[in-house]
Amino acid sequence: MRGTNLCWLLTAQxxxxxxxxxxxxxSVLHRWSxxxxxxxALGLTIIELLVGLLVASILMAVxxxxxxxxxxxxxxxxxxxxxxxNINFARSEAVKRRxxxxxxxxxxSTAASPTxxxxxxxxxxxxxxxxxxxxxxxxxxxxxxxLGIGVVxxxxxxxxxxxxxxxxxxxxxxxxxxxxxxxxxxxICDNRGGGYGKQIxxxxxxxxxxxxxxxxxxxxxxxxx
Numbered sequence: 001m002r003g004t005n006l007c008w009l010l011t012a013q014x015x016x017x018x019x020x021x022x023x024x025x026x027s028v029l030h031r032w033s034x035x036x037x038x039x040x041a042l043g044l045t046i047i048e049l050l051v052g053l054l055v056a057s058i059l060m061a062v063x064x065x066x067x068x069x070x071x072x073x074x075x076x077x078x079x080x081x082x083x084x085x086n087i088n089f090a091r092s093e094a095v096k097r098r099x100x101x102x103x104x105x106x107x108x109s110t111a112a113s114p115t116x117x118x119x120x121x122x123x124x125x126x127x128x129x130x131x132x133x134x135x136x137x138x139x140x141x142x143x144x145x146x147l148g149i150g151v152v153x154x155x156x157x158x159x160x161x162x163x164x165x166x167x168x169x170x171x172x173x174x175x176x177x178x179x180x181x182x183x184x185x186x187x188i189c190d191n192r193g194g195g196y197g198k199q200i201x202x203x204x205x206x207x208x209x210x211x212x213x214x215x216x217x218x219x220x221x222x223x224x225x
Contacts, residue, residue: 075154080198088151094171100132104168110150121166123159175206187224194218
C-alpha cells in the first residue's frame, strides 16, 4: 500500500495535470508510460547514454596522448634540475672547502660502498660527489670525503655526456673546472629524442648553463655538442 501511495505521489509531482486519484481503467505504470514523467523516473534513455559514452571516449582519445606528453615533460624537467642541482652543489662545495670537488659517474651510486665507474659517457646509472683528499679524480673512501650521490629517479630518462666529462667533472677551489679548457656537456633525454631533450653546458669558468632543445633545433642525445 505504501509503495502504491509513493507512486501516486510521484505521478502527482511530475504530471500535475492528472489529479492524484485512482484510475481503475488504467494502471499506474500505464499512466507513467504516457506522461512526461517517464524520462524523470527512469533516468537516461539508451540513446542519451550512448551519446554520453561516445563523447567520453572521444575526450579520452584526445586527452590521453596529451597527458602522456605532460608526464614525460615533467620527468625530463625533474631529472634535468637534479643534474643541474648536483653540479651547482659540487661547485659551491669546492669554493667553500677550498679543495677540488669531483663528480664521477658510477655503475651503482646507491651501493653500500659506491665507487666511480660504469660505462664511458653514460651517467644514467648515477654519480658520486666527493671532495678529493689526494688530488686524483677517483673516489677512495680512505682519503676522500663523500659529499653526496646522484641518481636518475625518472624511468625512461637517460643522461649522457661528451668526451670532456665522459668520466668525471672536476671543480677547482676557485669554482672553475679542471677539464683542460673544454666545455662539459650533459644531455638529458627520453625516448622521444633530442627535440624534447635538455642539455647542461659547463664552460671552463664553471658556471653551468641550461639549454632547452626544440624540435626544430634538437640536441644530440648520444654525443652532446
